[in-house]
Amino acid sequence: MSTKHIDINSLTVGDLIGSRTFTFTRDSLVRYAGASGDFNPIHYRDDFAKSVGLDGVLAHGMLTMGAAVQVAIDWAGDAGRIADYGVRFTKPVFVDAAAGASVEVTGKIGEIKIDEALVRIDLTAVCADLAVLGKAQAWVRL
Amino acid sequence: MCWGSANFKPIWQTRAVVNINVQGKKYPATDPYLVGREKIREFASAVFSTSATSHDVDAAIAAGYADLVAPPTFAVVIQERSLHTVLADPEADIDFSRVVHGDQRFVHKRPILAGDELTSVLEVASVKSLGAHSMITFNTEIFDSANELVCTAISTLVVRGGE
Numbered sequence: 001m002s003t004k005h006i007d008i009n010s011l012t013v014g015d016l017i018g019s020r021t022f023t024f025t026r027d028s029l030v031r032y033a034g035a036s037g038d039f040n041p042i043h044y045r046d047d048f049a050k051s052v053g054l055d056g057v058l059a060h061g062m063l064t065m066g067a068a069v070q071v072a073i074d075w076a077g078d079a080g081r082i083a084d085y086g087v088r089f090t091k092p093v094f095v096d097a098a099a100g101a102s103v104e105v106t107g108k109i110g111e112i113k114i115d116e117a118l119v120r121i122d123l124t125a126v127c128a129d130l131a132v133l134g135k136a137q138a139w140v141r142l
Numbered sequence: 143m144c145w146g147s148a149n150f151k152p153i154w155q156t157r158a159v160v161n162i163n164v165q166g167k168k169y170p171a172t173d174p175y176l177v178g179r180e181k182i183r184e185f186a187s188a189v190f191s192t193s194a195t196s197h198d199v200d201a202a203i204a205a206g207y208a209d210l211v212a213p214p215t216f217a218v219v220i221q222e223r224s225l226h227t228v229l230a231d232p233e234a235d236i237d238f239s240r241v242v243h244g245d246q247r248f249v250h251k252r253p254i255l256a257g258d259e260l261t262s263v264l265e266v267a268s269v270k271s272l273g274a275h276s277m278i279t280f281n282t283e284i285f286d287s288a289n290e291l292v293c294t295a296i297s298t299l300v301v302r303g304g305e
Contacts (some may be wrong), residue, residue: 070192080252
C-alpha cells in the first residue's frame, strides 16, 4: 500500500521506533480548535480557565493524542496504516502564554501479530516530567 | 471535546450529573459530513502531521488510496457531531461544564479519505458511578455513503459530581 516497507519479521518487542518533541504554543491550541471545531475557551482564555478552577489554559487532550500518534505514523510511513488507536488522558498539559509546553513522545514496539501483519506501538507522552497519556497504544497494519 | 465543552454553565449549579436511564440509548444518524481535502490538510497540520499521504494527493494515490488520508484522530470531528445530539438531549441531562475527557479510542476498518460522506450513529454504551462522579462511555459508529462501517469511536467522559 505505502511506498515504505517494513519487514515484520525484523521487529522485536521493545524496539524503539522513534521519538519526537512537540512544542505546543497558544497558536497550536487555536489552530487545533479551528481544525477540530472544539472551541472550549479553557483552551485559549486564561480568565475562563481560572473561573472553572483550572490553573491555566490547557491543551486539548485530542491535540496531545493526535500529535503523539505521529511518531507511529512517521515510522509506518502513512496515516492510513493506523488500525486502532486508544489513549487515556492522565494529566492536563498546561500551555503557558509565553513559554508554551513541551510534550516528549516516544514509541516502542509492544506486541507483534505476524499472522495478521499487525504491530502494536506503545507510546509515552511526557510533559513537565508527568505522563500525560496512559495506555497509549496504536495498532499499525504493515 | 475534552475538559468541558461548548455548553457552559456556572460550576456552582449542581445537579445529578448523568441520567443512568440513557444507558443503551441510541441516537439517530447525523446528517452526512463531506470530508474535504483542505479540511484534512488543516487537521493534519494542526496535529503536527507531516505524513505525505495526508497532504499530497499524488503521494496518497501512489500509496494506493483514492484521495488524501485523514489522520486517525480526525474521526473525532464526526464523533463530535453525534455527541452534540446527546448534549441537546434533555433526557441525558449531562452537565458538560463538569465533563473531563477520560479516554478515547478509534478503531478503523479503513482510513477516512477526502471525498467520504460520513454519518454517525451514537450509542450510550455504559453509565457508571465512581464515587461522586459518573463515567459515561459512548460508541460512535461512522459509516460511509455505501453504509459501510469506516470507524468506531469509543469515548469515555468523566462527569464530576456536585460539591
